[in-house]
Amino acid sequence: MGAQYGALGVIAPSGGLDQFIHVGMTPDEVNTIGHLPEGKGLLGALIDSPHSIRLVTIGNDPRSSGFPGGHPRMDSFLGVPVRVRDEVYGNLYLSSQAAGQFTDEDEQLVTALAATAGIAIENARLFAETKRRQAWSAASAEITAALLSGERHDSIALIVNRVFGLSGADLVCVLLPTDKPGALVVETALGLSESDVHGARVSTAHSVSGSVLEGKQPRLLDDSNIALPGHVRLGPVMAVPLISAGTAEGVLFLARAQGAQLFTIADLEMAADFAGQASVAMQLGRARGDRQKLALLEDRGRIARDLHDHVIQEIFGTGLELQSIAGRVQNESLSERIGQTVANLDASISQIRTVIFALSAPVEKTRNTIRHSIIDIVNELAPSLTTTPYVSFSGPVDLLVTGDLAGDVTAVVRESLTNTAKHASAEHSSVALTAAEGHITLEITDDGHGSPATTRRSGLANIEKRATIRGGTSEFHSSSTGTVVRWRVPYFLTPSTRTENGLNL
Structure with a gap:
């Protein structure tokens, strides 16, 4: 030319x-x-x-x-x-x-x-596009196989990780309904500002996720202009409902930074197909898990009854007999040793009762207690630790630690034990929850080699923020002999006093 x-x-x-x-x-x-x-x-x-x-x-x-x-x-x-x-x-x-x-x-x-x-x-x-569809299809098959394998899996985390790798999104998260009407919570987040987005409350009114959850239809936006902490703004957005048995149980939210390449209709179709198949796999996995759990609970119930009806009664009777003997012993030193033995038996009874509580399932899922929630987290993370953490409760924790406060407590337990598994190399660890003197006190300890707070800054910042919002305190002490996380908040504050962080995903 x-x-x-x-x-x-x-x-x-x-x-x-x-x-x-x-x-x-x-x-x-x-x-x-x-x-x-x-x-x-x-x-x-x-x-x-x-x-x-x-x-x-x-x-x-x-x-x-x-x-x-x-x-x-x-x-x-x-x-x-x-x-x-x-x-x-x-x-x-x-x-x-x-x-x-x-x-x-x-x-x-x-x-x-x-x-x-x-x-x-x-x-x-x-x-x-054919290659992308093949990748989405393979990921869907992988998710289904994993959820139906019988092994323990965090289904939501699996979905978020696979979607993040497939979609080219800068932020992927799953939002689920909360006990509070008109509110969603970011259950899992990966990507931009993930530590700030994770656990955030989102109003269903005038939000992309709220409209998707209500309408049960995916949405595609070219420029959402959603502001995230750290002066980050989101641009292109896809939001897809997670539907199980005709009910929208959550929202899969994908976003790119403002100015990035837009999502296409084909991208939305592939994400929606993946979400639909993943929802079915989650439902089948839950049904299979429920059947296995029912058989396990029946066996645990039998063991719990035996412990309560036989073991505790025998230990209690032995303690009473020792107390009677101590009252007739003239030697003061021997009497003190018998008294200490009785105290040890009493502590053993308390530990056995904790075990019985762990073996006993709540009557209804909606009446789950903070004790069961913490024990479930401990059992979930136990394979990552050298030994299963020791768990203890004191005071009316099940009556006082409910709703959003229970959500904060379980989040702190999970974050702290995860840090122990990743950084501490500990032989032993413990979780103690106490309700006394107007405060809820949560203490997580381990005997590992310790690590600087800077290596856990993101997680510790979330723990501190949860305490500050409730007018409480959070302490972190780590040395070569172990680590202590002490989280303390007043329990007279109600969930309605919490300040939302203003995200509008």
Whole structure:
């Protein structure tokens, strides 16, 4: 064609230029210009109206928006759309023809070349979309196999991790309904500001996730303009309902940073299909787990009854007999030793009662107590620890630690024990929850080698924030002999006094 400069602009599915491949300019000229064209001026005119444009001088056309500083001089111009049938995939541009201007013959030849380029672009996009669909399908099969394998899995974390790797999103999270009407909680988050987003409360009113949960239909936004902590703003968003047995049980939320590439309809379809299959797998996994749990609970109930009806009664009777003997012993030292033995038996009875409580399931899922919640967390994390942590309770914790306060307590227990598993190399650990003197006190200890608070900063910040919101305190002490986390809040504060963090996912 005798053109000095040429370029191929590929139009993004959402509009504008997705790629701009150019020839003719030197690397120094490219660096001087800076960013590539965004599809404005003459290039934008060709995108908005996909018909050939042939000019003798670019600058004389009113649609021209000029050139940025450092851009080489360009005179004549020929632009033709790259199309297959009725769909336009991009545009082919030529400039500065050696003879001064492009001819009709040049335009016809470039139009034929553009048609060939269109077929190549269409095939490339179809191939890329097929590969993405295969990846989503394989991930769905992997999730289903994992949830039905019989092994313990955090189904929500599995889904979030796989979606994060597949979608190209900067933030993926799952939001679930709370006990409070009109509110959702971010159960799991991965990506941008994940430590601040995790555990956040989101109102269903005027939020993307709320509308998806209520309407049971996915949503796609080009620019959500949602603000996150740390001066981060979200742009493109996909939100998909997690539906089980016709009920929306949560929302899968995917977002990219503001200014990033938009999600497409195909992306939304693949995410929705994945979420639907994952929801079914979660439901089947829960049903299988419930059957296994029922058989286990029946056996545990028998053991708990035996401990209560026989073991505790025998230990209690032995303690009473020793107390009677201590009252008749003249030797003061021996009497003290017998008294200490009685105290040890009393402590053993308390430990056995904790075991009995752990073996006994709540009558209804909706009446789960903080004791059961903590014991469940300890059992879940026990495989990651050298030994199962010792658990103790004191005071009416089941009556006082409920609702959002229970959620904070279990979150602190999980974070602290996870840190112990990851950093402490501890032989022994313990969890103690006490309700006394107007306060709920949670203390988690281990005998590991300790670690600086900086290695756990994100988790500790969340623990401290939960205490501060409730008007309490959080202490972290770590040394070469072990670590102590002490979390203390007043229990007269009600959940309604909590300050929401204002996220509107």
